[in-house]
Amino acid sequence: MSQVVVDISVSLDGYVTGPSAGPGNGLGDGGEAVHDWVFKGNDADRAVLDSAFDATGAVVQGRNLFDVIDGPDGWSEEMGYGAKPTGEVNPPIFVVTHTPPSQTRLGDRFRFVGSPAEAVAQALEVADGKDVVVMGGGQICHAVLAAGLADVLRLHVASVVLGSGTPLWPTEPSTGFAVELVDSVSTPAAQHLTYRVVK
Secondary structure, eight states: OOOEEEEEEEOTTSEEEOTTOBTTBTTOTTGGGGGHHHHSOOHHHHHHHHHHHHHEEEEEEEHHHHHHHTSTTSOOSSBOGGGOBTTSOOOOEEEEOSSOOSOOTTGGGEEEESSHHHHHHHHHHHSTTSEEEEEEOHHHHHHHHHTTOOSEEEEEEESOOOSSSEESSOSSOOOOOEEEEEEEEEOSSEEEEEEEEEO
């Protein structure tokens, strides 16, 4: 049965990118360190990445992340979701936006929807029993959690303090929720923490 999994890498101080993130600088200044576990990690890190990729049936993301991914310095015809070659089976990606682009550089990988709830609902329809993964950015991840749409929260807490950037958690008061730790994998690059969202 499909689960909705919020899965995101974050610094020790709660940032998912460094400052000045955007097209051409997707992870922000210094933000690459948050994803060192993906590109420079050990076998345990790669096992976490491969397991998540294999379990993914559909993906939800925000418009800001889409603009980075579909930009000239984003994903390519050879590389896509999960840092995997696009020759492998790549899941459909639902982008939450009120203003869909007139065209995309990467073709038909993306579907555009108006709200997180709509994106999750459509993703569940096509996930074929696999997970719906909400991969970012921080605003969409928090929106899905706050709306009670997530079953699982998986954080990859990188061994870095960024000091500023794009926060995962909003700075203003917001909806709280309870979680229960169900799995953890510790590596030099990151603490991979999986929580069940208590409903």
